[in-house]
Every structure is written in C-alpha cells, then in structure tokens.
Amino acid sequence: MNSDFTLAIHSLTFLALQTDRMSTSEAISESAGVHPVRIRKVLSLLKKHGFIKSKEGTGGGFIFVLDLSEVNLWDIYKITSEGALKPKCPDSNENCIVGANMERVLCSIFFGVEEHMGEYLKEYTIKEVVNLVK
Amino acid sequence: MNSDFTLAIHSLTFLALQTDRMSTSEAISESAGVHPVRIRKVLSLLKKHGFIKSKEGTGGGFIFVLDLSEVNLWDIYKITSEGALKPKCPDSNENCIVGANMERVLCSIFFGVEEHMGEYLKEYTIKEVVNLVK
C-alpha cells in the first residue's frame, strides 16, 4: 500500500486546523515532509468527492467544505486505497487444485477483511483525529 | 506488504492436501508460481512456530504437524506480517502541531486496525481454506 491514505489524513487534519483560510499545497507538504505535487494529487481526489474545495491563483489553496465530524477514515480509505489489501497473486499453477483456486479464495477473504476494517475505520472522524493530535 | 502471508497460506493449504507424505519446496513453488527459495524462507518461519516439520535429503520436504483446524490465519499473519499495516511516515515537520503528532496518532490507529483485523482472521482456519479451495 502506498501512503496516499495517510497523506490524505494528514492533509485533512492540517486543513481542519485552518478552516478560516486556504492552505497551499506547499504549506501542507512542509508539514507532511513530502513533495507538494503529491499533496495536490491526493487532494484532487478528495476534492472530487466533495470533502474540500480548491482555488487557483494568489491567495488560493485548499479548504475544508464539510463539517469535521462528517468525514471518517473509511471514506478516505475508500477514495485513496480501496482494494490495496488484495494480494497480488503471481501466475500459479492451474493444474494444481491449490494453485487453480487460491487466488479466488484469497480475494474473497481479503475482501472480507477490508469490509471488516471499514467498520472500525468508520468510528474515526477527522474531528477525532484532530483531538488526538492536539 | 510483501506476499509472505499469502504464500504461507498457499503452502499450508498445499501441505494440508498431502498429509501422508512430505512435499518439497519445489513442488510447492510450482503450485504457487514463485521461486523455491522463497518457499523455504517462509516455511522456515512456520517451522519455528511448530506448525510444520521439515526433513533434509532424499524423500525430505515439509509436512503438517498440527491439526488443520488448529491453525488460523491470524496466527499466520502474526508470524509473517505483523506490523505491516503501520504507515511509514516520512520525516514530518516537528514545528507543526500536525507534523509533530501525526505519526503517533496514525500508529495508534493502525495498531487498532490490525487488532480488529485479527478478530476476523481468527475465524478462518486452514481447514476452512481447504474447503473453500475444493
């Protein structure tokens, strides 16, 4: 799994503490220790899903649109990393009963894991993450 | 996450269908589509934890020791991949309240996720995986 999920959480938490004005991708990237372009890529996903809005040009940047308690970590996971737990099975042997069926079985198990994980992540909203950070 | 976890499941499932004789790392690797050395590495972990035993030399290989319903996927996960969900946070900015605290917060959340996932994985034993494969 790449770190888009954690970067998204970091960015939204950052924005959550700056709801009165817009934050630039550079300011967020300095907080997170990554390149501004990555921040813009991740945030463009979050924008598409209506969590934040952005503005170009002087004084522009990113800002929260929703209430902090409306956004939970499962929403963010689905946007940034859904399916990331699914194992990448190499070409196994179709002539072996195990090789021929393992991918299907593993995929169904990991799908269940992800759904189950979702139930847990839904309990965390950005508001709660902010409280933990403070 | 690497695929040690899924390779371990694949290998144990393979062994579960050959409980009367030993299987070589090459036979298992052909089923799983990976290099025999990787199989031996993963299986050496499982051996240390008493799930299987091995024998060198002619007629040697790997064989199940425990009952199939004694081994569940959480046991296997812990051996092969515990902590793999923990995000690798780059050096974030200590002068920013978010950067300074995010790693700690994320680690505690992901630790909880892993524990919660464990409750789910405990429900799957190798016996059940075998039934799904067949």
Added chain:
DNA sequence: CGTTCTGTAATAGTAAACATTACAGATAAG
C-alpha cells in the same frame, strides 16, 4: 500582464520485493 497558485503529465530516482546463484549440511539409497 506579471505573480501566485492549482492541475496534470512526463521523467528520473529510490526503495522494497522478488529471483537467482551459490554453497554448506543433513539424509537416504546404492
């Protein structure tokens, strides 16, 4: 109309995963 931003593609660099080679040691069979 120049400056400051986002948006996004294209390229380069780095790190993690995986394969391969090599060889020592154990075991069984001839």
Added chain:
DNA sequence: CTTATCTGTAATGTTTACTATTACAGAACG
C-alpha cells in the same frame, strides 16, 4: 562411503512500486 536429493541461508542481481522532480498549461488576483 560415495553420490544424489533436499533443506537452510547468505549474497547478489533484477524487477516493480513508490516517490521526487521537472515542466508547463490554465485560473485567479492585484
């Protein structure tokens, strides 16, 4: 007692995934 077979493990090479960097078009604002 020697040869073939197999595990155990380290060392090295290769590939793939992730991340950084560069580049530039387009929007907003003074």
